[in-house]
Amino acid sequence: LLSLGTGTTSEFDKTYTAEETAKWGTARWVLVIQKMTSAASSYMTDYYLSTAFQALDSQNNYLRVQENALTGTTTELDDASEANMQLLVQVGEDLLKKSVSKDNPETYEEALKRFAKLLSDRKKLRANKASY
Helix, strand or coil: CEEECCCCECHHHCCCCHHHHHCCCHHHHHHHHHHHHHHHHHHHHHHHHHHHHHHCCCHHHCEEECCCCECHHHHCCCCCCHHHHHHHHHHHHHHHHCECCCCCCCEHHHHHHHHHHHHHHHHHHHHHHHCC
16 A cells, blocks of 8 residues: 655644643634644554554555655645745655655665565566466
């Protein structure tokens, strides 16, 4: 299973003080809660799938590709400017060089190549079985 994320910000690593949040209006609370709920859903789905694949001793058959530190205009869903597209390409190229996790030193590029080979091999196997 290859899970492709759209990226998140590191905004949720931030903590807020009671004094700060006491000044928030309804709109600010709704915005923050919406972002937190969306991020939590993504993180929990990844955690659940990762745990399920580990329990089946198939952890090499699951890969989540997600940049979790988007900043600036790369977080804007409606910015299709040439400059922002170039920034997003750079984010993707940088992500390919990163390790999948602390426990897995494999880079995303290596993991994606491994996945592609695995899928190709399985397709060939199915094709060979179908010809019998």
